[in-house]
Amino acid sequence: MSNDVQHYSDPQDAALALILANNRGDELTDILVAALEDAFRILDEEWVSQAMH
Numbered sequence: 001m002s003n004d005v006q007h008y009s010d011p012q013d014a015a016l017a018l019i020l021a022n023n024r025g026d027e028l029t030d031i032l033v034a035a036l037e038d039a040f041r042i043l044d045e046e047w048v049s050q051a052m053h
Contacts, residue, residue, distance in 0.1 A: 019028050 016028070019031075
């Protein structure tokens with residue numbers, strides 16, 4: 001990995017870059033799993049809502 005400092009305008013991009021730079025893959029995996037669970041919950045709620053109409 002390069003030692004060049006990169007600047008990110010989006011705080012989420014900066015946080016992700018920091019996680020990757022520090023080899024905290026387990027933490028990143030936990031974040032991604034939680035995001036997927038939220039996405040599936042939202043999709044499920046929308047599917048149930050559309051099925052009732």
